[in-house]
Amino acid sequence: MKEQKTDSKTAFELFPELISGIKKPETKTRPKAKVQPITRPEPAPMPPGKISPPQPPDLGWLQKDERRGKRISAGAAALLLMPDNQYRSMAAEIIGAMGYDIWTIKSLSQAVARAVQCQIIIVDTEIIGRPEQSALHQKIINLPMVIRRYIYYAVIGPEFHTLYDLEALTLSANLVINRRDLSSLKTILTKGLRSNADLFSPLIQAQKQHNTAPIDKILPGPA
Numbered sequence: 001m002k003e004q005k006t007d008s009k010t011a012f013e014l015f016p017e018l019i020s021g022i023k024k025p026e027t028k029t030r031p032k033a034k035v036q037p038i039t040r041p042e043p044a045p046m047p048p049g050k051i052s053p054p055q056p057p058d059l060g061w062l063q064k065d066e067r068r069g070k071r072i073s074a075g076a077a078a079l080l081l082m083p084d085n086q087y088r089s090m091a092a093e094i095i096g097a098m099g100y101d102i103w104t105i106k107s108l109s110q111a112v113a114r115a116v117q118c119q120i121i122i123v124d125t126e127i128i129g130r131p132e133q134s135a136l137h138q139k140i141i142n143l144p145m146v147i148r149r150y151i152y153y154a155v156i157g158p159e160f161h162t163l164y165d166l167e168a169l170t171l172s173a174n175l176v177i178n179r180r181d182l183s184s185l186k187t188i189l190t191k192g193l194r195s196n197a198d199l200f201s202p203l204i205q206a207q208k209q210h211n212t213a214p215i216d217k218i219l220p221g222p223a
Contacts, residue, residue: 056161056162056163056164056167076099076100076101076118076119076120077100077101077102077103077117077118077119077120078095078100078101078102078103078118078119078120078121078122079103079105079111079114079115079118079120079121079122080092080095080102080103080104080105080122081105081108081111081121081122081123081124081127081128081136082104082122082123082124082126082127082156083124083126083127084104084106087124087156087179087182088104090182090183090185091122091182091185092104094185094186094189095120095122095185095189097186098186098189098190100119100120103118108127108128108134108135108136111123111136112135112136112139115136115139115140115151116143116147116151118151119150119151119152120151120152120154120189121140121151121152121153121154122154122155122156123136123137123153123154123155123156124155124156124157124179125155125156125157125158125159126157131155131171131173132171137171140153140172141172149200149203152174152175152192152193152196153173153174153175154173154174154175154176154177154189154192155168155171155173155175155176155177156176156177156178156179156182157176157177157178157179158178158179158180159178160176160177160178161176161178162176162177162178162181162188163175163176163177163188163191163192164176174192174196175188175189175192
């Protein structure tokens with residue numbers, strides 16, 4: 001059976017005598033809406049060569065801001081592996097005044113043996129050389145995080161930019177200090193320790209609620 005095709009007709013064509021007096025409406029063609037293309041600003045062209053890292057922080061505030069931290073709990077220790085000079089004496093005096101027991105270690109082997117027994121470790125590249133080639137550095141960065149996060153590890157050297165987090169991150173350290181800024185060590189350490197506590201305290205509190213935090217560890221920093 002063949003399908004019948006019907007042509008579509010208007011009422012004016014089907015019933016001309018009935019609606020002869022009615023004016024046929026004009027067919028208006030609706031204009032098409034103009035679609036405006038979305039224009040987005042072109043990204044700034046990348047400079048030639050490598051992408052520059054963030055700049056070291058401005059330390060202009062350092063001489064004006066002597067932050068006062070409370071003394072930390074008794075028994076907390078700081079290990080200093082630094083040359084026997086005025087810088088080590090200055091560091092020992094400042095950190096001791098913050099409440100830490102000072103361990104001035106003279107040999108690298110002693111430092112390696114006692115590293116996990118302290119809350120702060122400060123080393124000078126004059127003693128350990130390149131950190132990535134140092135046995136002490138390798139021991140610290142390879143500690144399990146359940147131990148490592150309770151140790152505040154700072155590296156001193158003339159090649160570093162003080163409080164430059166990106167440099168510290170590349171070393172897996174918590175802090176880098178340039179020797180020329182050691183006169184402001186108390187301010188530098190207090191700021192760094194507080195930032196460290198702000199980062200890890202929520203995690204430690206959550207672990208304590210679930211009884212998964214080490215009971216013999218304290219987070220380094222002013223109490």
